[in-house]
Amino acid sequence: MNSSSPEKPYAIACDRNREPILAVLRQCLPKRGRVLEIGSGTGQHAAYFSSVFPDLEWLPSDLQENLEGISLWRQEAGDNCLAPISLDLLSDNLKLPQADAIVCINTLHIVAWKGACQLFAAARDVLVPEQGIYLYGPYRYADRPLEPSNVQFDQWLKARDPASGIRNFEDLTQVAQDQGFVLDDDIPMPANNRSICFRRVAQQ
Ligand SMILES: C[S@@+](CC[C@H](N)C(=O)[O-])C[C@H]1O[C@@H](n2cnc3c(N)ncnc32)[C@H](O)[C@@H]1O
Structure with a gap:
């Protein structure tokens, strides 16, 4: 009989960066509501952040091939960690599910630039003024x-x-602005990363 269960995917970077990221999320996430995480990867962040924020619903997402691994981490998380959904930033006519905040960690330098543009365009349809997008990763200034x-x-x-690469901060803020977001914070993080917080504003 084979009693072995599938092993959870693991990235050491998630253990290293989760506390510094948490310190910023404590400042910028809403107290209640649903957080959509884009590019959840292994699922470690989803399991951890949902446990730290029991009053938030955490909705992990990634390409279909990663959902099984995320689900394994979810088994150790509380009910507020929702079942992961398939979400491809490069898909045509990208639509995001309902959310009160969006978190995207170490993903915009992986996906082609079109994915970053589509993220902000789709987020504009979902977030209302004062709600925000949190980005973490390396950026070029x-x-x-x-x-x-x-x-x-x-x-x-x-x-x-060749379609991936570290994004220009100024390109990102321009795309954000074009879609009705303003820069709230740009915080230096360990290992030459940044936490960048955008907030949706009412359009004139
Ligand atoms: C470097 S990993 C970061 C994962 C996780 N956020 C973390 O910090 O460990 C980049 C993630 O982006 C996801 N990804 C790649 N292309 C994507 C796309 N087109 N749409 C959404 N996610 C994508 C990958 O599957 C992967 O999980």
């Missing part, structure tokens, strides 16, 4: 050189997939 560790990371990303 026009007024200073990219950190050496991120230069290497960017080269590695592009060698793997």
